[in-house]
Amino acid sequence: MSARRHLPVIGSDGGAGADDASGAPLPGETPAAARSRRQFLRSAMGGVAAATLAGCGSFDLDDLFRKHFTELPPEEVKKLLARLEREYTAKFGKEVKVANTAAKPGVQFGYGLDLSRCIGCRRCVYACVRENNQSRDPQIQWIRVLEMEKEKGIDTAESNQYYDAAEVPRPGHFYMPVACHQCRNPPCVKTCPVRATWQEPDGIVVVDYNRCVGCRCCMAACPYGARHFNWGEPHLPPADLNPNTHYLGNRPRPKGVVEKCTWCIQRTRVGRYPACVEICPVGARKFGNLLDPESEIRYIMEHKRVFIFKEELNTQPKFYYFYAT
Amino acid sequence: MAVSRFARSTAASWVASPAFLILVFAGAGRAGAGPTPPAAKPAEDQKDPKKDEKKDEAPKKPEAAPPARANMHFVEGLGEIELPLPPLTDGIFPCTQCHEKGAPFDHSRRELNFHDEIKLEHDAEHRWCLDCHNAEDRDKLHLASGQTIEFTESYKLCGQCHGDKYRDWRAGVHGRRSGYWDGPKKYLLCVNCHWPHAPHFKPLKPEPPPRRPEENK
């Protein structure tokens, strides 16, 4: 019934715990910022602000009245990142870096996925989970690989994301991985009531987990099922934590916020390929700068048969499916 | 099988093929060369990519003492790029361990009594070992023109027949790349993913499916 079912083939991460998210204070959360904001808004709406605020552990007024992240003066950003690094380092017992590497000028990222090559092996799904610190339990996965029948063509209603087999590709089937399309005209951004999600200058759509209030409007708005909600306290064994994080990307998330693919912002902002591009055993995944005529992605757009998914919705994705052969 | 395949006339097919037949025939250069026969194991054409989570997997087996020598190549349209070493079967290279340089050889297509792990599934009807392997010097491959090339630049040989793939590979569109989208990139050789004697990409076991919502508590 909920918004999460908007795209039935994809939206499946954890129906559990819907009840917990409704009212009571969220116990034992970090970072405190997110909690404070959510608590405040929730209780303000319910008209019991005082009572609920009293239930908060480390209430931080700075967080509550903090400017939007993109408008924060550099010293404030530094302070915030340092505080988060301390919190995460203490929580996970190993040194965690939280970067805020800015977008490079003259860069618009674009992504290509070769449907004629993908074999549905899901290596990309798990490389993404490891790189981007997704919760292992409850399970959150940003990439969904849809299995479809060649006979029927691309038909999400007939697709299956739960396929299992001794070997892929299964005869008569093809595979279509879906994650965030980094839309140029992103409905998720338009719908967010608190501006917790926005499009960066290089085209990556990001979420500020310290600002997200967990209303899940963006999940309802996204036609690709690309957004995932932390219904429960995310569980990530410290040994599995990737300590190289970005504020707007793979830093550890608290319960009650939405997260999504950022094209590995922590890697791509320093010039590297996303983790899924490097893992794909058949080389189906391509990435680069749309403004650079020499880039791989431009070569694909100029020489291959390319399409975007759900073009009719005018989301204008920067994620291009193509057929190399 | 092999007999009938190789029994066909070879004259017409004495042109380059995309196959790098590590095959050599048994008789020729082996006489006199007496080292222990190299382990005859099929080259592992595709390892489970899970194993190379570390992305740019290093060349699988540099022969003997592995000096950290970069396999640098000037590729037309790309400039100087680094390539991994080809995944040669352990102990098999250099081929001149057994096949003496300049030893007389038999050009005829026939069943081999060595390298029997190789079952040619690469246009076998029209191809055979010496289309790609150089007879006079077995440590080399050769192009259709007769020009000899090293095993480390085998992409040139593949590219003779698979020109479209070669073009896409140079553009970074065919095959896996790693490294930097705006800087140095790591390439793979064709043979790092496609075993040249049976190049079709082998199916893989998929990673586990996602949990269903009702299981994801």
Ligand code: SF4
């Ligand atoms: S790793 Fe590559 S081949 Fe495997 S499912 Fe992902 S995109 Fe497809």
Ligand code: SF4
């Ligand atoms: S795919 Fe969904 S989450 Fe990503 S930008 Fe578009 S609407 Fe937003």
